Amino acid sequence: MLLSLEGTTVRFGGHAALDAVDLAVAEHEIVCVLGPSGSGKSTLLRAVAGLQQVDAGRVLLDGHDQVRVPAHRRGVGLMFQDHQLFPQRDVAGNVAFGLRMRGAGREEQAARVRELLELVGLPGAGGRAVGTLSGGEQQRVALARALAPSPRLLMLDEPLGQLDRTLRERLVVELRELFGRLGTTVLAVTHDQGEAFALADRVVVMRDGRIAQSGTPLEVWQRPADAFVARFLGFENVTGASVRGTVAETPWGRVPVPEGSAQGERTLLVRPSGVRVTAAGAEPGYTVTARTFQGAQVALRLRRDGDAPELEALCPLRDAPGQGDRVSVSFDTRETVVLG
Numbered sequence: 193m194l195l196s197l198e199g200t201t202v203r204f205g206g207h208a209a210l211d212a213v214d215l216a217v218a219e220h221e222i223v224c225v226l227g228p229s230g231s232g233k234s235t236l237l238r239a240v241a242g243l244q245q246v247d248a249g250r251v252l253l254d255g256h257d258q259v260r261v262p263a264h265r266r267g268v269g270l271m272f273q274d275h276q277l278f279p280q281r282d283v284a285g286n287v288a289f290g291l292r293m294r295g296a297g298r299e300e301q302a303a304r305v306r307e308l309l310e311l312v313g314l315p316g317a318g319g320r321a322v323g324t325l326s327g328g329e330q331q332r333v334a335l336a337r338a339l340a341p342s343p344r345l346l347m348l349d350e351p352l353g354q355l356d357r358t359l360r361e362r363l364v365v366e367l368r369e370l371f372g373r374l375g376t377t378v379l380a381v382t383h384d385q386g387e388a389f390a391l392a393d394r395v396v397v398m399r400d401g402r403i404a405q406s407g408t409p410l411e412v413w414q415r416p417a418d419a420f421v422a423r424f425l426g427f428e429n430v431t432g433a434s435v436r437g438t439v440a441e442t443p444w445g446r447v448p449v450p451e452g453s454a455q456g457e458r459t460l461l462v463r464p465s466g467v468r469v470t471a472a473g474a475e476p477g478y479t480v481t482a483r484t485f486q487g488a489q490v491a492l493r494l495r496r497d498g499d500a501p502e503l504e505a506l507c508p509l510r511d512a513p514g515q516g517d518r519v520s521v522s523f524d525t526r527e528t529v530v531l532g
């Protein structure tokens with residue numbers, strides 16, 4: 193493993209910001225740490241980088257305990273949210289920063305800067321003043337600067353945090369492609385699930401300083417470990433359920449669940465795409481309380497007669513009922529998951 197955390201703990205006062213975290217990152221792997229504000233994501237990065245002292249447990253790089261290795265000798269690259277370019281230096285001066293620190297000669301610096309600016313899609317921008325760059329261009333320069341010394345591990349903290357959505361979506365695809373080509377090992381932190389799922393080979397969801405779930409984007413998306421992860425991923429149809437065989441008793445009535453589901457008192461997730469909306473018929477019915485246009489689909493919020501929590505449904509634009517309409521629902525087994 194390139195990076196291993198073993199029971200890594202960081203406390204502030206009495207509070208564990210990192211609570212006995214075990215995490216391994218293999219060479220060439222892209223791992224994205226995801227979690228709500230305050231869950232310990234930045235603390236984790238800082239502990240690996242050597243910017244934060246660890247109170248218990250270990251951080252190993254290539255199997256070597258880093259406890260006595262200062263930050264600048266760990267061979268990790270860091271790129272922070274507010275990318276902190278040096279405003280008084282031009283683009284080339286920024287990109288060359290880590291190389292200069294390492295004592296690289298002028299020619300080596302210049303060649304590497306050229307190579308990196310091409311890599312991040314800014315060929316020939318070396319002489320530009322940092323202040324004349326757009327947000328996305330600054331982000332690319334920050335990335336080139338972090339990559340310049342060829343760190344064995346690249347750590348990104350909210351790498352695309354401040355950019356607008358379209359640019360983020362484009363850059364994240366470019367980043368993944370670039371890291372794949374370079375074989376860079378990446379540990380990135382973000383609170384944006386879309387970003388994490390698009391970038392990562394593996395997603396790690398944190399909660400209160402602990403790892404709530406770790407898995408491929410597909411695994412985490414298909415089988416959230418618990419209600420916390422499911423809700424964090426944006427799923428709202430999460431409820432207590434009593435499972436017997438392939439049927440779950442829920443506040444929304446009986447919901448079919450896949451064969452082999454865990455039995456008894458459980459938490460059930462119904463993906464919005466698994467809620468089929470049909471014309472009003474069977475009682476109790478549902479009322480459409482909200483309707484959100486999402487391109488080819490429409491997201492609906494449905495209130496069941498009685499006091500069940502609202503249901504979220506997705507349906508094709510052309511079949512979508514209007515706000516206030518009465519409807520019935522049925523459930524698609526393939527989109528229901530018994531958690532835990």
Ligand SMILES: Nc1ncnc2c1ncn2[C@@H]1O[C@H](COP(=O)(O)OP(=O)(O)OP(=O)(O)O)[C@@H](O)[C@H]1O
Pocket residue numbers: 204209227228229230231232233234235236383
């Ligand atoms: N230097 C510090 N002193 C005291 N408490 C701190 C310090 N740094 C972090 N914390 C606390 O540790 C916890 C984890 O913080 P951390 O910054 O790692 O969370 P995060 O998941 O990165 O959050 P965000 O997404 O908001 O950046 C929080 O409760 C925070 O208040």
